[in-house]
Amino acid sequence: MSTPIALLLGSSRTNGNAAGLSAWVTSVFNKAVAPTPDAPSSTALSIAAIDPHAAPHPLGPVTDPVMAALTRDPAGYASPAVRDWSAFVTAAPAFIVLTPQYNHGYPGELKNALDQLYWEWHGKPVLVVAYGARGGGRGAAQLKQVLVDGLKMRNTGEVCVTLPEQYIRGDARVNNGEDEFLKVYEEELVGAIRNLVGAIEEKDAST
Structure with missing residues (x-):
């Protein structure tokens, strides 16, 4: 597999915990997919974090005059940035969405990124990793409703991480996942990643 799994960061906040948690997810992912004598991998898997401050992000609010559900041909998107985003999402074999919980929900910039497209998301395996003072479970539940019921993605699991208070109200920040x-x-995330990988391999086998 030449195209990496996309790690979509739900927060563009500077000096937050997203960058450190992204490094942690990437590290655990690499451990989870590493071949072993008992489980040699037949598929070359990698992961790439999507920088929320660089192309194909940021996209901003949805402004296309035609709703995404009516746009089957990406050439029909009015914005070149959305056309680029469409190509990126189409090429990605699966997604890990890393999102904080804000006020019992998930960030608006993540909703905007999702709502720019519709058909491109269909059938894509997705794993949600949420975080917050109480684990981000409410934000994860809302997000899964959009991903699965709205965008018809294939949910393969969720991991909810409770951040210590000093990482939210104080100056501490997640440091490279260490x-x-x-x-x-970590064990829960490894299991969820392996479920995601299984969904990718199942999808590849059926095409």
Whole structure:
């Protein structure tokens, strides 16, 4: 597989925890898919984080005059940026969505990124990793409703990470995924990633 799994960051906030958590997810992903004597991998898998501050992001609010559900041909998108986003999403074999919880929901910039497209998301395997003071479960639930019911993606699991108070109200930030409190979530994330990989392989086998 030449195209990496896309790690979509739900927050563009500077000096937040998204960058460190992205590094953690990437590190755990690489461990989860590494071949072993008992489980040699027949598929070359990699992951790439999508920088929310660079192309194909940021996209901003939805302004296309035609709703995405009525646009089957990407050439019909009015914005070149949305056409580029369409090509990116179409090429990605699957997504891991890393999102904070804001006020019991997920960030508006993530909703905008999702709503720019419709058909491109259909059938894509997706794993949600949410985080917040109480684990981000409410934001994850809202997000899954949009991903699965609205955009017809294939949900392969979720992992909800509770951030210690000093990472939210204080100056502490997740540092390249090496923080001690993350270790308790690693086994769960490995399992969720392997479910995602299984969904990709199943989808590839059926095409």
